[in-house]
Amino acid sequence: MRLNPNQKLARSAWLDHVILILGSTFLMLPIFLMIVSSTHTSSVISQQGLQFWPGTQAGANYAQVARLEAGFTDQITALAMLKNSLVIAVSIASLTTVLSMMAAYAIVFFKFSVAGFLFWLTMLTLLLPLESRFVTTFQVAATLGLVNTFGGMVLPALAIALGTLFFRQLFLSFPNEYLEAAKLDGAGPVRFFWDFIVPLAWRRGGAIFVVSFMIGWNQYLWPLMLSTDESRYTVLRGIRLIGLESASGMALGVLTILPPLILVILFQRYFFQALVDTKDSF
């Protein structure tokens, strides 16, 4: 018996759902285990490993994290570490978004002869992750007196070529007539940027904001190298400090994934639009 097209479609949609459910369960499992384990005592976790059923110690564990004072001199609290991470990630996200928007604006709309060369030079940084240039970057940061400062943790991470590439592709899809009509309407380069580029690109820019926030938030090695002062510790370093195999470490881990999660939920509409929607309304 042959299936009619509707049945075929129904069957493949059913199969799709099974695959998707299995996949997302697999991906969510570690997070689930972390959340569940954070409700047990440290001794349960260290003796029996990760837990699959909720325990009764949630209140005590999270209260302990809130009171936590870590570090050699016990100066740094969980809240302070979360704040540090937030300052760094928000700075990296907003500066990267603005800078890559401006760089792409210059490359696309100002027809200077080295624009193409500069663009590819920017792309080249994709091949050189921050980790590969730690030693020299540290020397530069030290010379500039940026050790133990937020500036030192933010600046080297700003060169995210992905943002420039993303905005360049977006701007290339703008009809040239916008610029020409705006010229006739008396808009110079700065005004065109504020009146056209920013309002037309900021929604898409949300995707770059989210991606670079993640990069900033998940930084581990560079802040570790650069900050000896405990008051500059980030929350990722705090997890390491407390130890993941403890209940409070689990609880801090849960708290650590909250800010990026909230951000993704807030921006997801723009995020998916930017990544999926290739056809534009311009």
Add this chain to the structure above:
Amino acid sequence: MAQVELKQVRKTYPNGAEAIFGVDMQIDDGELIVFVGPSGCGKSTLLRMVAGLESVTSGDILIGDRVINDVSPSERDVAMVFQNYALYPHMSVRGNMSYGLKNRKMDKAEIERRITDAAKMLKIDKFLDRQPNQLSGGQRQRVAMGRAIVRNPQVFLFDEPLSNLDAKLRVQMRIEIKKLQRRMNVTSIYVTHDQTEAMTLADRLAVINEGRVEQMGAPMELYSNPRTLFVASFIGSPAINLIPAKFDGTSLIAGDMALAGFSDLPTDKDLVLGVRPDVLTVSDEGQFSINVDLVEQHGGENLIYGSLPSMVSDAGDVQEICLKASQSLLPGLDEKMTLAFNPEDAFVFEKDTGARLK
């Protein structure tokens, strides 16, 4: 209000490609000039040079008595309507119209007054708070016009503004643009590749070919008195019949036809005979005959297409002839028709140079 003058205007691109070869032109105050020509002929480039969107390689462009070669586009006091309208997608209709005025620091009440006036004139006053993507093609076109009108410029520039509209709307907007331009009496340059649009809109039209103005004049002057083969073939719909010919001293020889009534033509050159479809008549004592291939009934008139049996090229192509006839003349396919024309109404061109000899 101003006149526009082009003096030996040239355009060479940085890569060496030459687009405009020395154009001289005088456009009078309040006149509507149409630049017409095939795509790539340089008509848009010339318009964009007047707008300031392309630089002038040499020569001068004057608006009024001011040389504007190096004046920025916004200070030339010109307004342009683009082919794709270029409406700002993130601004309302009102925002689109007011943007240029705000940048000029114009008084708010004055901006509002101008927008209200223009919107009424263009019948878009109901859409002022809509976004461009909520408008139809015709409405967008009107907004683009409105954006130009509120500027109250010395010169309007139109870059194929109707080519994105459907045929019916195009005719309607064509009439409106003409009326509007009459009413406002603003010097205008209009670029199109559509010869019907050019003929119907222009006070004078400039036929542009390969970066040169082939001929400039009133539409009917170009139609009935073309200076070159190119102008004759570009102006007129249906297109002029062009028949390769030679002169033997007494008559014009085309295929096995000998056409009398021509004199003072060179005998040593290849010639082209040009006969408009509307000067051909059916006559028993005709000069030549055609075999009918196709009849197009346009309602008020019929276009009869046929071929000259005596003229088949080496490649096997037949010489097509078109005749404009009344609706009552309806020959059958392959029917033989004998045609005549008054030599006075025909043109003769030199084939190689395209120059008109008669």
